[in-house]
Amino acid sequence: MDDTSSSRVRFTRAGFFEGARVMVPMMPGMCLFGLAFGAAAAQKGFSALxxxxxxxxxxxxxxxMIALEGWTTNWTVGGLFALALLTFTVNMRHLLMAASMRPWLGPLPPYKSYPTLFFLADNNWAATMRYYTQGGRDVGFFVGSGAFTWVMWTLSSVAGQVIGGGLPDPKAVAIDLVVPAFFIAMLVPNWRGRRELVGWGVAAVVSVGASFLVPGWWFIFIGALSGAIAGGFTDD
Known part of the structure; x- marks a missing residue:
């Protein structure tokens, strides 16, 4: 992916390595997350491969992680459909995350822009949007941050599977706290003032309330949608 005809969009090696460098402070928490997934996968009978x-x-x-909780060795069509719907719901946020990058990646031809979205993850999206709002336009930053995250996530998952069988219940060593701590760490740098309290606050309150009222993982979708709507009205 070389420079495009748009002067605003470019891809450089320096941007790639800068994106990877920015991800380094986030890697300890993410690798713990990967170890937790690998360990849980081992307990479900997954091989390292x-x-x-x-x-x-x-x-x-x-x-x-959510899919593992419902993993079984005896699948039915209904069970597969439920798992697909669950993971789709959890990942719906990526539709909005990808859409938020259109002003930047839009000038690129589809065969260049869409493959880069494979590397879209919560942590590098947050860092990339901060980079973009500060005037950065090097797509290498996004790809580098995502590629480095992908490599570390995969390696830590395999390491967790290898260690896996010997880990106790994740809650016994507080690994279950890794996920919320990880997301909080990503949110803090994106705080832009008290106006954020509306969207973030509504999302938090609604999702917690929904977790007690609605079975399964629908509270994630309900909370995110509520926060987005509240934040949209606040912006207007």
Missing amino acids: EAALSSGLIFAGLAQ
Whole structure:
């Protein structure tokens, strides 16, 4: 992906490595997350290769963890459909995340822009949007941050599977706290003032309330949608 005809969009090696460098402080928490997934995968009977393929091809940590909770050796059509719907719901946020990058990636031809979205993850999206709002236009930053995250996520998942069988219940060593801590760490740098309290606050309150009222993982979708609507009215 070389320079395009648009002067606003470019891809450089320096941008690629800068994106990877920015991700380094986030890697300890993300690798713990990967270890937790690998360990859980081992307890579900996944081999190291299967854990690697899951993380390498799907590259969606939260959806992978949620899918593992419902994993079974005896699948039915209904069970597969429910799992697909669940993971789709959890990952719907990526539609909005990708859409938010259109003003930047839009000038690129589809055969260049769409493959780069494979590397879209929560942590590098947050860092990339901060980079963009500060005037950065090097697509290499996004690809580099995502590629580095992908490599570390896959390697840590395999390591977790290898260690996996010997880990106790994740809650016993507080690994279950890795996910919320990871997302909080990504949110903090994107705080832009008190106006954020409306959208973030509504999302938090509604999702917690929905988790007690609605079975399954629908509280994630309900909370996100509520926060987005509230934030949209606040912006207007």
